[in-house]
Amino acid sequence: MIAVRNIKEDVWISTACYGCYNACGVRAHRVDGVVVDIAGDPENPSSLGHICAKGKARIMDLYDPERVVHPLRRRNPEKGVGVDPQWERISWDEALELVAEKLKAARAQDPRSILVAHFDLNAAPLVRAWCTAIGTPHTNWSSAGMFCGMGSHTVNMLVNGSYNSEVDFEHCEHLVLVGSQMGFMVDSNAQFTTYNLARARQRGMKVTVVDPLCGAAASKADSWMPIRPGTDAALGLAIVHQLLNVLDVYDAPFLQRRTNATYLIGPDGQYVRGVENKKPLVWDLAAGRAGSFDEVASQDAALEGTFTIEGVECRPAFALLREHVRRYTPEYAAQITDVPAAQIVELARQLARDAHVGETVEVDGFELAYRPVAVIFKMGAVGHKHGMATGLALHLINIVLGAIDVVGSFLGVNPVGPNWEPEVGADGMLVAAEHVRSLFGYNSPFPGGPVRRPRSLSLEEILPIAVGGRVMYPFTILAREDFGLDIVPHVLLHSRVNLMMTVVDPKAIAQVLKRVPFMVSFATHLDETAEFADLVLPDAHDLERYDLFPANHPYCFLVPGPGSWYGALRQPVVPPKGESRHWGDVLLDLGYRLGLDEELHTACQALFNVKPDQLPPNGRLTVQYLGAHGLSAAAGDAAAKVGLPNTSSTFKPRAKYVQEAYPGNWIKARVPVYEEHFIRKGREVTAALAGTKVKWDVSDYTPLPEWRPSAAHEQDPAVYDLFAIPFKLPFMALSLSAQNPWLADLGERHPYAFYLIMHRRAAEARGIADGDRVTVTSCAGTITGRVRVTEGIHPEAVGIGGTHGHWAKGMSVARGRGLHFNSLVPFDLEVVDKLSSAFDSKVKVRVAKVAGGPPRASTWTVRLLAGWPFSRRSL
């Protein structure tokens, strides 16, 4: 009988999900204090009222019995994988006193010895403010960034003035996804892109997927082009070659007006500049002489030709590009990529046709450029050594077709907003709006950060092009002397990032973590990284915390599409479990314990605009207070109504103007086809490292992108004969999903979530059958797992999905499921892309069957004598 309960409370609380970084607007149903459902918030422009498997399953994470609910102190001084930390429960007061003491001591020696590692995008501004107050530049060691979109963010910042990419799904006619499953419940704005990509496919938009793996995107595509891992640059350049040199299709007016294609390049590879004003020169075809780029009418600027100015022979950048890509014939690219030459030619032909170069369309009374093609690239393409060069090569397709931020094309995510637009930087080139860069402290790849001898553990001084040097810490912590660094890490604060699993070879990361004398983990689980902590502090679940603008603070991160500007609020649906607290609040507390009131308030004034007279009565800021302050600033009088029970927590000031939705038609700044500043930056980096022992490859600092083989391509095929590649699963994200009992169960029922996927021919050649246990060995180590034999992967590649293969005792659901890809990635500077700081996500491996597997008896003997037939467990 279903007991009839006397329900006292039944409300829907609107908030924002945090099952991945997208922070979709959701509503949580709370009945008598228990969350019984989570659904999409129809008012939210990002979720559109939908929700994914991860979001729904957050309920089980919230109530996970294995959650950390009390501060825990380590008793065992010995640290290591599998070493019991011998946790003892202590009070918050004791714990905070202990951390404050360590922080005080560290600050007294050198504030830079304090490090924060996290992948909590929503708390990132607060963490920055806190670090500023503390005095450390080491605000954001984020391992997720290593494999994520580093190589694409940098390219988008250069070309679109934006951090992320999307597509005008309403008009696009041909979408090419290269190493990206955007629109398949991964990548940014997952719900929005997934819904709209499905609509676009129903409308007839063509989808081409370039990927070694036949996942959801490739399965739904009109055409799947399996490519050899890490060779996408060659494909991109071959298509550009077809467009420019064979088909002769390119958007000349766009190149003249919006790019540096007309800038004259001298023999040294640098711009030829005017004698007086030092501005780059272009050749004025009407006047028959050179003139400053901003003086010559764009339609008169030459794209072709060789000119002599002041005795110096020079050519427009476009002419150099044309010549540069001539080498990438379909046959040459086919050799590198294993994509048949005919297919490359055909794709280029289709793009040339579908781009409608020269056509316009009327939108809201404006006649706008209409370029309904987009080449989207993400981690699969750019998460490699030479990843940024690959991104630049692929983005050149969009650029030469003029498909940048116009109707139907590749769009940056909000390069232009209500009160910001990209700046016109040096030489007329585009610099992302201050507003877009400031909150997370991103570096602008143009003109690039100042290059100096390394002074910080992030090595940002020698990564002038990367948007943020947030991945180099393991190298500098272990080998600071090599870089000439004098910083000895004393305290590491760590939250929402499982460093042991999401960086590289865990054996090396264990050494890194052991090197830090005092480590604090703000944790929901005693995961692989928390096992190294000296102190574990219970962190609040996202259904227990308060964050303003989780997805788009302030409007610059992830507002999707041509739709509406919005703000959103994350608010607690239930009180924090046990003694857990939002780690941002704990940081603020620690700041006050250190007596840094003034520093904190100054930093928060800068980032959150909290003026001295706006401080709370007790003078102590909290995350909730900062949120409420921001909310009233953003939503005005409506703030009081945002997020009340049974209402939405999303507020929408207004719809985007056409100028914001399709800014490419209005932006004045130029985007690069030729990265002139790379030459200089490359030289500066080499000079800055002179005299150190560091081997730093600056081969990618060339103004035009090239395909270059990386270490994996050059491994001895007799030893390692397959490329291992990671990939994302639509129902799993980051390293937490496998601990969710529902998602783990679905993973077990999924054909390949917890398997090594391998091509049939590759398996046959090694005597491996479907379901066999195998070892996968790279130069970094060996992992074991089961094989799923498939036709859906490039025969030279094996794939491992998600972040699985957990080993921490505190994650008993996740433990032992699936394979851990990152264990195969060597801890080696060689795998880092020196432009973007992306890590190489392909590793050469060999796969062998584990001997002595279970014997195979004939089926009916087994059915009669062994386990047959009827176990009720399997009903």
Added chain:
Amino acid sequence: MTHYGMVIDTKACIGCYACTVACKVENGSPAGIWAAPVLQKEVGVFPDVRRLYLPMLCNHCSDAPCISACPCSAIQRRPDGIVAIDQNKCCGSRACLLACPYGAIHFYHRREHLATPFQVAKVSAHEPGTAQKCTFCSSRVDRGLDPACVEACPTGARIFADLSDDRSKTSLALKQSEGLSLATTIDTRPSVKYLVNGLELARADRRELSLPRHPQQVWGVQHAAEFWLLGAGAGIFIASRWLTPDWTVLGLDVTVILAMVLVALGGLVLMSDLGRPLRFYRAFTNSRQSWVSRGAVADFFFLALVALLALPLPQAISLPLTGAAVALSLVVIMYPGLALSDLKAIEAWRGAGLPAEFLVDALLIGVATNGVLIAWSGGASAALPALAMLSILRTALTFISPGHVARTVALLGNGLIIISVVLAILNPAGTPVLGAIALGLALLTSLWTKLLRLGEGERSTPFGPAGELWVRSA
């Protein structure tokens, strides 16, 4: 009249499992039960290869075979087309699991540890020991909402509306492209249609989508034992009325006692196998449709009659009672076979083969038992020739049985019975021993073949071992 249905656009589906988990949350489905899974199947050869995604759920059939299979009348089809299981009526016979050609019904065996407040709030509403399935989120639909899977779906692949309304979303979608049903072993007039437009269909050159099938693991050893005990008991009773061995204990007819004990034991085994044994009485309620229900009624009256017959009764009373009991015993023997062959979703069990095998097996055991009793008491009877005839008949029946293992076992067992009988005829002195051997062989063969015949049944399963979807070509 309203007829709710769902149209699933397989081209839109990306296999993200949002629907699967949404269903889990909305319904608080117990551990391991996924009422809205998404199946996957790889089709083609590299590089011309694709994964097909097939969202699954109860098809809310207009001719729902689960309704007639349920002995408890626990499954009803509402006027709006939603087929629902009443947990309070379900006795856990699991006949519906076997009747459903979509594998959409799941058995909630025993309550898992409810480790979270969510589970305490929602999973506790499910009764262990009962059958569970998709309800089309009837409580949401009654409030005017879409089912949870439809609301969650990020690609809008699932459309839910009134199929009988020409202007509804589902009807409009079906006008634009043809809606296919899943290819199953029977036509059930499902209310779920799949749009397999464009790519997948063209590429794979497939007309129908069908589901993975695996040996059923729903009815097993206990059911085989139950069928065997019922057959043996009733068979002994019938044969005893003919061969009349004169064995009594305390003045009671031994064969009658034996029949009663075996049939009662069979009933107890069946009861113990129910998910909710104390609701066994509900199994009497659907004798209009379900052979399991008819059998339960027959078992009950057979036991009652036989109990009366054990008493020394005047012949005027015992004779009609015996006639009725013989008629009932035929039902007791054959209803398991009829129930299995009535589960049309399982191809291996269709036809008259199973009821016939069960009848002959039961008579073999009955004749052998009675023959042995007579032989031990030094008498002679017609048992031996009858045994030989039945064994030959049983041997003949093996040739209409599809499974080669069951056939081999039956041939071997009955061949040995025939040899024993022939030896006994040649050497009458050895009859008691050889008869006992024949009886042992008959018992063994009967049980074993029942087990094997149950194992031959294949049913659709919502998740195959590798979550695969089978595609059947035209």
